[in-house]
Amino acid sequence: MPELPEVELASRVARRVTRGRRIIAVHVLHPSQRRALPTRAARSLEGEQVVRVRRRAKYQVLELSSGRSLVVHFRLSGDWVPLEPKQVMPAHARVVMAFDDGTSLVLSDPRALSAVVLIPVGIDPLPALGPEATSARFDARHLAKATAKRRLPIKTFLLDQRLVAGVGNIYASEGLWFARVDPRRDARSLARDECQRVVAGIKRVMQKALRAPGRYYEEGVAHLRFNVYDREGKGCRRCRTGIRRVVQGARSTYFCPSCQR
DNA sequence: CGTATCCTGACC
């Protein structure tokens, strides 16, 4: 379940593996991936060099020597696996990029929902995105202005990448817990100081995770690090009240009904 | 504005 900090870590892996390397071949192993990256497009990548790897929100952009871009989004279960020669292919390998030094960068994705799209020269590779959740541009003023005309719960708002980019389902719940704001609140109803707290809460949880990228959400111990996510019925770490789970926009939201208002 | 869709592993 890669959220932004995990994507940040993955982009560093991609940077390390691709630095100065030329692509020998790209193998697209899963039919759903082949729809987005047909054999012809994959073949056209042969001989390209990865000039730069940048991350924007949960997108990774691999800038190629031809000026084209390969945009990668892990969605729910994607990850990069660097592969040395003779190492065994991961069970859920979907796309394999083989480089001229014998190493490969493998997109491993059990649920096969990741997106790998080749963007032609001269086209903005990314959709319109709001300010990075961790940036100074995401502030109380922006939040208040963006929510002014829209009627939806603040939790749902935080997941809209056009308004603020990089917040996922887990961190939206966690950030609102820090902010002591009820996720069901209509975004327009938030006072300025509540907007300020929401911004601070989101940044707090994301920066905490970024300091130990990839470690915050970790199999087995992840739930121990969260304050509300996946803790339905367990005691709130501030006030011991039972954590509640509700469904908003077909996804789970967790919160403390007592100290989030 | 809400909701179905993609996909597969994990769980009852």
Add this chain to the structure above:
DNA sequence: GGTCAGGATACG
């Protein structure tokens, strides 16, 4: 063997 999980998008 049915349900759930979840990011982004494509619909109604």
